[in-house]
Amino acid sequence: MTNIQEKANTIQEQIQEEIEQARTVCDVSGGNSAECAAAWDAVEELQAEASHQRQTKPKNSLEQYCDANPEADECRVYED
Numbered sequence: 001m002t003n004i005q006e007k008a009n010t011i012q013e014q015i016q017e018e019i020e021q022a023r024t025v026c027d028v029s030g031g032n033s034a035e036c037a038a039a040w041d042a043v044e045e046l047q048a049e050a051s052h053q054r055q056t057k058p059k060n061s062l063e064q065y066c067d068a069n070p071e072a073d074e075c076r077v078y079e080d
Contacts (some may be wrong), residue, residue: 012050018039018043022036
């Protein structure tokens with residue numbers, strides 16, 4: 001499993017936990033309460049993060065190499 005897949009699985013688990021928590025909060029404090037709205041906002045934020053992660057392109061071999069070896073000649077960045 002790749003690192004991206006592991007992150008996706010982790011965030012999906014977090015989303016499920018937040019959904020369960022939001023349902024519990026809304027059952028206790030009422031569907032129109034500020035606490036209920038805040039709990040569902042947390043769910044929406046995690047879902048947005050999951051969507052953003054799916055859109056992120058995996059790094060190519062040079063990018064991976066430069067992450068591991070930032071001082072290598074191939075990885076130097078020159079400013080204009």
